[in-house]
Amino acid sequence: MTATPTPRVTIKDVAARAGVSKGAVSLAFNRKPGLSEATRDRIFAAARELGWSPSTTARTLAGSRVDVVGLAVCRPARLLGLEPFYMEFISGVESVLVERSCALLLRLVRSPEEEVGLLESWWRGRQIGGSILVDFRSDDPRPAVARRLGLPVVAVGHPSLTGGLTSVWTDDATAVAEAVRYLAALGHRAIARVGGAAELGHTSIRTAAFDEAVGALEPATRAWQVATDFSGDAGARATRTLLAAPAGERPTAIVYDNDIMAVAGLSVAAEMGLRVPQDVSLLAWDDSQLCRLTRPTLSAMSHDVHGFGAEVARTLFGTLTGDGPGSHPVPTPVLTPRGSTAPP
Amino acid sequence: MTATPTPRVTIKDVAARAGVSKGAVSLAFNRKPGLSEATRDRIFAAARELGWSPSTTARTLAGSRVDVVGLAVCRPARLLGLEPFYMEFISGVESVLVERSCALLLRLVRSPEEEVGLLESWWRGRQIGGSILVDFRSDDPRPAVARRLGLPVVAVGHPSLTGGLTSVWTDDATAVAEAVRYLAALGHRAIARVGGAAELGHTSIRTAAFDEAVGALEPATRAWQVATDFSGDAGARATRTLLAAPAGERPTAIVYDNDIMAVAGLSVAAEMGLRVPQDVSLLAWDDSQLCRLTRPTLSAMSHDVHGFGAEVARTLFGTLTGDGPGSHPVPTPVLTPRGSTAPP
């Protein structure tokens, strides 16, 4: 990108105006000792008058902190656009970053390999001071990479997936179990789950938890699970397949892995002439505002996604300031019954 | 943020390994003339072996391009999470940025003033090479600021709003007119519009266009307009108010400014015992996948938001490489009739 026509004001100008050396200005702005109160004030005054603030670029180059956090998201763009989750998550992250006047470098990547490459070049190029890692898969290469590079990261995902990295996670297994128990308690004996992308670690966790929760119910209970790609279309397809079976051989309740798919499921049920919740109960996940806008409203496993993002950012700052690896569970999603669930 | 434990490989290492000066390495990596083919190859080989790529920080400081684009979004986080528009827009922007290995610096701000301050400090600190400006208001301060700073920007909004900056825009006025004409052609004589935030420039444009379009219809036609904040809740409230009037005194068709509000409207209509589209027609805007997931499906003014973002990014690159100010309209949203519109 091209040059700047603006006459930049630099540390030198401030130093000159305050009648000190640039070293002194640097000391003042980094709150380091060795300056008298008077000089410090004079320097700040000069900076204010000139409208100067230190260049992060120069600062970074000179070897101090990098106040940028990286976030690479690896999902097809088409889906990202739809997931209320991410925007809410990002806004939570941001809410903490701003307080520390730290910026978020966002990049959508197409493959885990591309993400690894990106992290390497970001880190080597000192573009970021740390990174948030999301969407863990089994045998995810990123823990090893982060460790090799010495890149400070926080992993969003269950500790079993994140290879010993500091992690922030929701207890999806417990939440799935709660969802299943809730539906069973309503009287459902034929429960399906429309899951997310199979390659994602948290999908496996939920899948296993679903199996286990169903196993703990009375033996006559039937269960189905389908993997999708999180898109509404996939959710609609999965729902159609599940509900196509004759009455008595199809699920009477369906749990979805996000809310977009649940919305899609709602329409499919209607299209097939089934009433929600009388003929089939639907339970969404993540609970964005969307769940309250449908008719019937969607019961959901709800979850403070904004707060989740904020906690992730806080944890990253902790890591950056020397906290050792740790595991930070955030509150388990809680069942929020609304209009889409009822006894069969 | 803390130091790096990684032994960094720099241009000097590459130079040493290739047996040249660092100036030569710089020439090679910037594809400048003055090096023999052989030397160039040797340098690239050395860089590859060492896994080196130039530090953008150092590059930036040394006064060449800054390969980061800024985007500050000023809307309450709560709403952002819901707007499929933004994520899709961002993914479109990204799709072009990656090709130029350029990053997107994203920040959510709370006020236009904060955004102006951010742009100043980003630019002064050489954090960004250019910026994308969205959500113009009347008397928006940003055109003046961008001009004063010499900050290369592209404004997303109608030229009448963007104060002479290079702009990329959709012809909302024409689209609104098309929507109104379509509804009128179906036979509607009582048409409402649930608009977005009143302070936003494009809302005013749509509001005026709606008035004008309605004025061109037969005199008996009645019209309503409501301003909201783009949230589903606000959309629901507005719809409820509009439809609360006795039959004959309420709109038979409603146009929404985004799709979230249209989804909300759908439920409100159902809740009030009105059938869509028989009793009331609904028309959404922006047409994310959501519109195809509801029942009935939502007719919408549809709009390639991803492509819009891509065009914005391309235009910004144009500006950065010296293109003068210009106005870049992207295709007008087109009416996509689905199940939510019909004759009254």
Next chain:
DNA sequence: GCCCCTCACTGAACCGGTAAAGTCTCAATT
């Protein structure tokens, strides 16, 4: 009155690149 310390601040080196000016070599021109 001398020595030693501390405090407040300066100067220069450095971070990892870019860019412009300088040097060297060698072939073509006169």
Next chain:
DNA sequence: AATTGAGACTTTACCGGTTCAGTGAGGGGC
């Protein structure tokens, strides 16, 4: 044989900060 010029690099001076080894003044102790 001397001049010129182009090509291929190297040297050097920044960019805007940070950091650290000085430096000089002033105060306290004896």
